[in-house]
Amino acid sequence: MVSKDQFRTAMSKFATGVTVITTIDENGQPHEMTANSFTSVCLEPPTILVCAGHTTNSFGYLDKNKKFGVNILSTGQQELGAYFAKRPEQQDGSAVYSYAYGDSELPILEGSLVFMGCNVVGEHIYGDHTIFVGEVEELMVASDDSPLLFFDSKWYDPSSS
Template sequence: MQSPQDLFRQAWGRFPTGVAIVSTLEEDGTPHGMTANSITPVSLEPLLVLVSVGHQRNTYRYLRQRGRFGLNFLAEGQHEVALYYARDPKERITPPPVPWEFAPSGTPRVVGALAFMDCVVSQTCEAGDHTLFIGRVEAIEVSPDGRPLLYYQRRFYAIPPRPLYPPEA
């Protein structure tokens, strides 16, 4: 018999998402990243986004300390970046697969990401074993082209080249 937690994971595995790196700085100023798909837009006025972070993650502590983060939407060729930052930091024995750049605010951003949002934590909400960090977006950068990295049933995918709807003219 499967546990409710296993069924919950399986059900959410049926829902494809984009892949992002939540970036911030560690205590010593070193860039820190966490692979995430538990992110969502919240508001257009003001611009707000939501990131869900487990209490056991280092990212939780750094977001509490720093009060700001970046959202980096990964491109289809960046699955190695996603895998790297999905690992526990103690297991990251090699250098990151891509270098970091820094926004004017100092927030780290992933080179080659499709989009980047520089955010200040404006609210938090405890939700079970996670905290929901709501960030006010201060700056946005969008790549003029590229396609997103997708996550579905514990695998990474690229979008097929044809739209289903509306049909191309």
């Protein structure tokens, strides 16, 4: 039997980029969640997925709104990656960030490498998470900066030696 801790440690050895998933909350305000379960699904149509834990606020907002934004973080956004991994009640208001809005009317986190505005085209509940499959309706490649990486529970800048 594989324990939760063993599995978490094993998965921490898989290096990933980092995204912030943006949605709209029950008051019509932007909501953010750091996520690294993001991956592409297929090219035609352009489709991605992200997994949201059932205890997250984001799960409820994605399930209700049926759309979400994916912001791929740059190295300069490490503090935001850590900040948006906290639940709103744990956030102290110290983070500095701003949004733009495009055709999808989803919050675009300024300074990100890439933004994808997605419509939910599939949901699969498994265990304590739901896999949200999103068709990419809006795409912006905004920056040539280095990507923020996450490995072994730590942040990395691939451009620093």
